[in-house]
Amino acid sequence: MQISGPIGVFDSGYGGLSILREIHKHLPQADYIYLGDNARAPYGTRSFDLVYEFTLQAVKELFSRGCNLVILACNTASAKALRSIQQRDLPAIDPDRRVLGVIRPTAEAIGQATKSRSVGLFATPGTVASQSYDMEIGKLYPDVEVHSHACPMWVPLVENLETNNPGADYFIKKDIDSLFGSHKDIDTLILGCTHYPLLLSSIERHVPKGTKILNQGEITAISLKDYLKRHPEINRRITRNGTIQYFTTEHPDKFNTLASVFMGRPVEANKIVL
Helix, strand or coil, rough: CCCCEEEEEECCCCCCCHHHHHHHHHHHCCCEEEEECHHHCCCCCCCCHHHHHHCCCCCHHHHHHCEEEEECCCCHHHCHHHHHHHHHHHHCCCCCCCEEEEEEHHHHHHHHHHCCCCEEEEEEEHHHHCCHHHHHHHHCCCEEEEEEEEEEEEHHHHHCCCCCHHHHHHHEEEEHHHHHEEEECCCEEEEEEECHHHHHHHHHHHHCCCCCCEEEEHHHHHHHHHHHHHCHHHCCEECCCEEEEEEEEHHHHHHHHHHHHHHHHCCCCCECCC
16 A cells, blocks of 8 residues: 655655646645756756666665656656656656656647747757657657757856846856847747756847747646546555645755745755665
């Protein structure tokens, strides 16, 4: 008999907190465990094999803490590790548990969002190289063209609290001009990294007027809510005391400072080793 437990939310760093914040907003009664592998971040430039290894370690850790459902709130982990974990590892670990990602829900939202059928993607080099968005969107909407652009500077800007500095604005404008300069028919933009919402004000300032920017956190939260309605056997195994526990692989004091920015409220984390 399965024991009920919290929803696990994993990211290589802090960005997944933007997903957790939206999920918590839509499902406030549920219990959550957030795990950030900050000591080994970023994942965006790491190999597929290493991202898979690190992500599987995190999933197993969350399972050991009672989670029956884990959300990979990380585009790189979703791109490089999710399918292998779902198909190869879960049947052996526990076929009744679930691991979900953020790319599929975002891809599903594209169909109604774009009118020109031309979509832009800003993401880490790893997510762009994986072509996960291209493949997922292509399966659902073959007529939609995805134009990807890697932004290696954006995550460091967020994690070093440089989001409001003129230097950050320079790099953001440069990447936007590069993508939209080559593809002027883009009408919808995917922020394919969970750090990027903290750069939203600058992004909105520089994208062409009328560009629709998808809120990946909200999309993921709505998708999860629907998933739980369709899978009552998973929904029943979620405890509901309204609690959030935070764990990090780096020093908690450093994590707490930036995590509080993402969550919009004080955060107190514990350190673990994966």
